[in-house]
Amino acid sequence: xxxxxxxxxxxxxxxxxxxxxxxxxxxxxxxxxxxxxxxxxxxxxxxxxxxxxxxxxxxxxxxxxxxxxxxxxxxxxxxxxxxxxxxxxxxxxxxxxxxxxxxxxxxxxxxxxxxxxxxxxxxxxxxxxxxxxxxxxxxxxxxxxxxxxxxxxxxxxxxxxxxxxxxxxxxxxxxxxxxxxx
Amino acid sequence: xxxxxxxxxxxxxxxxxxxxxxxxxxxxxxxxxxxxxxxxxxxxxxxxxxxxxxxxxxxxxxxxxxxxxxxxxxxxxxxxxxxxxxxxxxxxxxxxxxxxxxxxxxxxxxxxxxxxxxxxxxxxxxxxxxxxxxxxxxxxxxxxxxxxxxxxxxxxxxxxxxxxxxxxxxxxxxxxxxxxxxxxxxxxxxxxxxxxxxxxxxxxxxxxxxxxxxxxxxxxxxxxxxxxxxxxxxxxxxxxxxxxxxxxxxxxxxxxxxxxxxxxxxxxxxxxxxxxxxxxxxxxxxxxxxxxxxxxxxxxxxxxxxxxxxxxxxxxxxxxxxxxxxxxxxxxxxxxxxxxxxxxxxxxxxxxxxxxxxxxxxxxxxxxxxxxxxxxxxxxxxxxxxxxxxxxxxxxxxxxxxxxxxxxxxxxxxxxxxxxxxxxxxxxxxxxxxxxxxxxxxx
Numbered sequence: 020x021x022x023x024x025x026x027x028x029x030x031x032x033x034x035x036x037x038x039x040x041x042x043x044x045x046x047x048x049x050x051x052x053x054x055x056x057x058x059x060x061x062x063x064x065x066x067x068x069x070x071x072x073x074x075x076x077x078x079x080x081x082x083x084x085x086x087x088x089x090x091x092x093x094x095x096x097x098x099x100x101x102x103x104x105x106x107x108x109x110x111x112x113x114x115x116x117x118x119x120x121x122x123x124x125x126x127x128x129x130x131x132x133x134x135x136x137x138x139x140x141x142x143x144x145x146x147x148x149x150x151x152x153x154x155x156x157x158x159x160x161x162x163x164x165x166x167x168x169x170x171x172x173x174x175x176x177x178x179x180x181x182x183x184x185x186x187x188x189x190x191x192x193x194x195x196x197x198x199x200x201x
Numbered sequence: 202x203x204x205x206x207x208x209x210x211x212x213x214x215x216x217x218x219x220x221x222x223x224x225x226x227x228x229x230x231x232x233x234x235x236x237x238x239x240x241x242x243x244x245x246x247x248x249x250x251x252x253x254x255x256x257x258x259x260x261x262x263x264x265x266x267x268x269x270x271x272x273x274x275x276x277x278x279x280x281x282x283x284x285x286x287x288x289x290x291x292x293x294x295x296x297x298x299x300x301x302x303x304x305x306x307x308x309x310x311x312x313x314x315x316x317x318x319x320x321x322x323x324x325x326x327x328x329x330x331x332x333x334x335x336x337x338x339x340x341x342x343x344x345x346x347x348x349x350x351x352x353x354x355x356x357x358x359x360x361x362x363x364x365x366x367x368x369x370x371x372x373x374x375x376x377x378x379x380x381x382x383x384x385x386x387x388x389x390x391x392x393x394x395x396x397x398x399x400x401x402x403x404x405x406x407x408x409x410x411x412x413x414x415x416x417x418x419x420x421x422x423x424x425x426x427x428x429x430x431x432x433x434x435x436x437x438x439x440x441x442x443x444x445x446x447x448x449x450x451x452x453x454x455x456x457x458x459x460x461x462x463x464x465x466x467x468x469x470x471x472x473x474x475x476x477x478x479x480x481x482x483x484x485x486x487x488x489x490x491x492x493x494x495x496x497x498x499x500x501x502x503x504x505x506x507x508x509x510x511x512x513x514x515x516x517x518x519x520x521x522x523x524x525x526x527x528x529x530x531x532x533x534x535x536x537x538x539x540x541x542x543x544x545x546x547x548x549x550x551x552x553x554x555x556x557x558x559x560x561x562x563x564x565x566x567x568x569x570x571x572x573x574x575x576x577x578x579x580x581x582x583x584x585x586x587x588x589x590x591x592x593x594x595x596x597x598x599x600x601x602x603x604x605x606x607x608x609x610x611x612x613x614x615x616x617x618x619x620x621x622x623x624x625x626x627x628x629x630x631x632x633x634x635x636x637x638x639x640x641x642x643x644x
Contacts, residue, residue: 077569081395086262086302094394095544098569099560104515107429108564111571114425119574156585191539192399195577197569 035136035143046135046144049171049178054128054148057200062109065200066102070172070181075100077165077201080190091186097197098185105200112198119198122155126199141172141181148185148201152194164188165201206233213237214641217633222603222626223596224633226587229404234640235535242504242639243268247350247357247370249506249529250274250284252543254354254391255301260318263301266531267358272346273297273307274356277318282351284358285320285343296343300395307343316343352376353383354390355527371502374616375451381488382498382508382525386479388548390525393559396541399568402581405505405532406636408540411576412499412507412528413456413632414448416623419497422579426571430513430564431521442496443623447610450618454503454635456628460496467493471512471523471561473554476547487614503635505530513565524562536584542567599633601626 038046049068056065069075076099081092100108111117129149136143145168152161170182185201213234216225227234248267251274255263262275264287271287273296287296289309296307296316306323307316313326320343329338346358350367357367371379383390401408411418419427420436420443427435439460446461462468467490469477480489498510507528512521529541544562546555565572586592605625613619620627638644 079395079397082299082301084303086297086299086304092394094556094559095397095563095567097397097563097567099563101516103517104560104564107426107515108571110429111426111574117425117575118422118578119571121578190398192568194399194568195401195403195581196574198574198578 035138038135038137038142042137042142043133043135045178046142046171047133050130050133050144050146053180054130058126058128060112060123060126062113062200066106066109067176068178068180069102069105070174070179071102073100073102073105073180074182075105076183077185077187080187089190091184097187097192108200119196124155124199125153127151141170142178144169144171150199150201152199161194163192163194163201167201206231208233208237210237210241210640210642213241214637216640217637218596219634219637222600222630223598224630225593226595226597227593228406228597228633228636229583230535230588230593232535235404235532237640238532239268241642242636243270243532245359245361245364245644246504246639247348247359247364247367248504249355249502250358251356252354252392252527252545253282253351253356255395256282258303260303260305261301262297262304262318264297264299267346267360268532271295272358273343274358275304275318277320278305279319281319282349282356283318283320284346284349284356286345288344289314290322290341290344314341320345353379355383370453371455372452375453375455375502377488377616378449378451378457378500379502381484381492381495382500382510383545385483385488385492386476386547386549387483390545391548393544393546393555396529396543397567398542399540400533401538401540401577402536403538403584404535405530405538406632407580407583408528408530408538408576409501409503409505409507410629410632411580412458412501412509414458414499414620414623414626414628416443416446416448416458416460418576418579422575423572426565426575430515430571431511432514439496446623447613447615448620448623448625448628449613449615450620450628450631451500452617454632455501456631457498457500458623458628459491459498460623461491461494462496464494469493470496471521473550476550476554479547479549491615501632503632504639505532509566511565513561515561515564522557522561524558524565526562526566528566536588540568599626599630602630 077097078091080089130146132147134145147166150163165185165187168184171178172181250265251263256276259276259278262273265272265274273285273287275283277283291314294309294311315323317323322338322341347360347362349358352371420439424436449457501507510525512523514521525545527543531539533539544559546558606627610619610621
C-alpha cells in the first residue's frame with residue numbers, strides 16, 4: 020500500500036531538480052497534445068506516445084487496517100496495464116462493432132498543476148486531470164478527477180510515457196464502465 | 202415524481218407468466234416491485250456478505266449491505282463470525298463508516314454507546330446511572346442477523362429466523378458445481394484485496410439473470426474483444442461449442458453455464474499446471490474432467506451473487522490465463538445497482554501466478570474490463586428503453602424455454618437438470634420463476 024494518503028499525487032518533491040524552461044514547455048506540450056488525442060479518441064496515435072515497457076496503473080482507494088485513513092492500494096486496481104494490453108483495449112474501443120462506447124462519448128480533458136523534475140530515470144511529472152464525459156443520450160456529465168504521476172523519457176521520436184499512475188478522487192465509480200483512458 | 206406504486210404479492214406473481222415464458226418489463230423499472238423485493242427477498246433469503254479471508258483476525262470487520270440495509274461483518278474476539286445491522290440501537294446512527302477496519306469494540310459517535318465485537322452493549326459515554334435503570338442495556342446490543350453460515354470461505358447471512366439451513370439452498374447439486382471453483386484445492390480460495398465497486402444504471406436482476414446462462418449474447422456483444430483476447434476465430438468457436446455445452450438448473454433459482462471444449466481431451470486452458478495436480482486431489486473424476494474442458498464457467502446463486510471464470514490473453518507472447526471473479530449485484534433502486542467485484546485465487550498458487558490471474562480479471566471483468574464494458578452499455582439502455590408506460594406494458598421474452606424445457610440433457614454426467622445447450626434460456630427463466638415464488642410469498 021502506498022504511504023501517501025489523499026488524492027494528490029506526490030509532487031515530485033525532493034527528487035531530481037527543477038527542469039529548465041524549454042523542457043517544461045516540452046512537458047506541457049506533451050500532456051496537452053496527449054489530452055487532445057484522448058479527447059478525440061485518436062487512440063492509435065496515443066499508443067505511439069507510450070514506451071514499450073510502459074506501466075499504466077489506476078489504483079483503487081483502500082482503507083488502512085484500522086479503517087481510519089484512505090490510501091491508494093496495490094491490488095486490485097481499476098487499471099493495471101502494459102502497452103500490449105492497452106493496444107488490445109484500443110482495438111476493442113475502436114472496433115466498429117464495439118458496444119462499450121457506442122455513439123461515442125464527447126470527452127474533455129482538463130490537465131493542470133503540472134510540475135516537472137529531472138531524475139536519473141527521466142522526467143518525473145505530476146499533473147491533475149479532470150475528465151468530463153458526455154454520453155449521446157444523457158445531458159448529465161460524468162466527471163472523474165484525479166492526480167497523475169508520470170515518468171517521461173526522451174526517445175528518438177520525442178518524449179514518451181514510461182510510467183503513469185492515476186489516483187482517482189472517487190472511491191467508487193458512479194458509471195457503468197470506464198471506456199476511456201486517463 | 203409520483204409516489205411509487207404499491208405492489209402486492211398477487212400482482213407481483215402475475216408479472217411472470219410461467220407457462221408462456223414471459224415476464225413483465227416492470228421487473229426492471231418499477232419502484233413498487235423494487236420495494237417488495239427488498240422486503241420479500243432480501244430480508245428472507247440467504248444473502249452473501251463476504252469472505253472469511255477478508256476478516257482473518259479477531260476484531261477485523263468489513264461493512265456490507267443486505268439489500269439496502271447496511272451491515273457490519275466482523276470476526277469477534279472469540280474468533281466467531283458475526284453480522285450486525287450497522288446502526289446504533291439508541292438513535293440509529295451508523296456505527297462504522299469505513300469499508301473495513303480492525304477494532305476492539307464498536308463506539309457510536311453520537312452518545313458513545315459502545316458494543317463488543319460480539320454485539321453486546323458494554324458502556325456509554327455518560328454513566329449508566331443517568332439512564333436510571335430504565336434502559337434495558339443488556340438487551341440493547343447491535344441488532345444481529347438471524348443466522349450466519351459459510352461455504353468454502355464464503356459467508357452468508359439471513360434476517361429470517363425461519364430460513365431453511367444454507368445447505369438447503371446451496372444444496373448438494375449446487376455445491377457439486379461450485380466446488381469446481383471454490384473448493385478445488387485442499388487450501389481453497391483466497392480473496393485478492395478489497396472489492397472494486399461501481400454503479401450500473403439498470404436493475405439489479407439483469408446481471409444475475411445474464412450470469413445464469415446467457416451464452417448466446419457473448420459472440421454478438423463481446424465479438425470484437427473475444428477475437429482479441431481469446432483468439433481469432435473466437436466468435437465461431439464460441440457459437441459452435443455453445444451448441445454442445447450445458448446450462449445447468451441448480452434449483453432454487455440458481456444456475457451455471459459451462460462452456461466446454463469438444464471431445465475428451467483435458468486441455469486445462471488457462472490453468473497453472475501445479476494447481477491442476479491439486480484439482481486432482483480435491484475433485485472427483487467428473488468434476489476434474491469438466492474443469493479440464495472448461496473455457497468459461499459462469500454461475501448465479503439466487504438472488505444476487507455470480508461468478509465468472511474464463512481464460513483470456515492480453516499478452517500476445519504468453520498463453521491465456523484464467524481468472525475467477527465473484528460478483529455481488531447490490532440493489533440501490535429499481536434502476537441502479539452497485540456492483541461489488543472480488544478476485545479469488547487458489548491459496549497454493551505461485552506468487553507470480555496470483556498477479557497474472559488478477560490482471561487477467563481486471564482487464565476483462567471489471568469496471569474497466571473489456572467484456573463488462575460491452576454489457577454495461579446494453580444493460581443500462583434497458584432502463585431508458587422501458588421506463589415509460591408503453592415500455593412497462595410490454596414483456597421480456599424468454600419464450601425459447603417453450604421449445605426446450607421438456608427436452609433436457611438427461612445423461613449429462615453432473616447432477617441437476619441440464620439443458621441441452623446454451624440457447625434454451627431455461628436457466629435464466631428459472632431464476633424468474635424462483636423470483637416469482639419469493640414475491641408471491643410461496644417461499
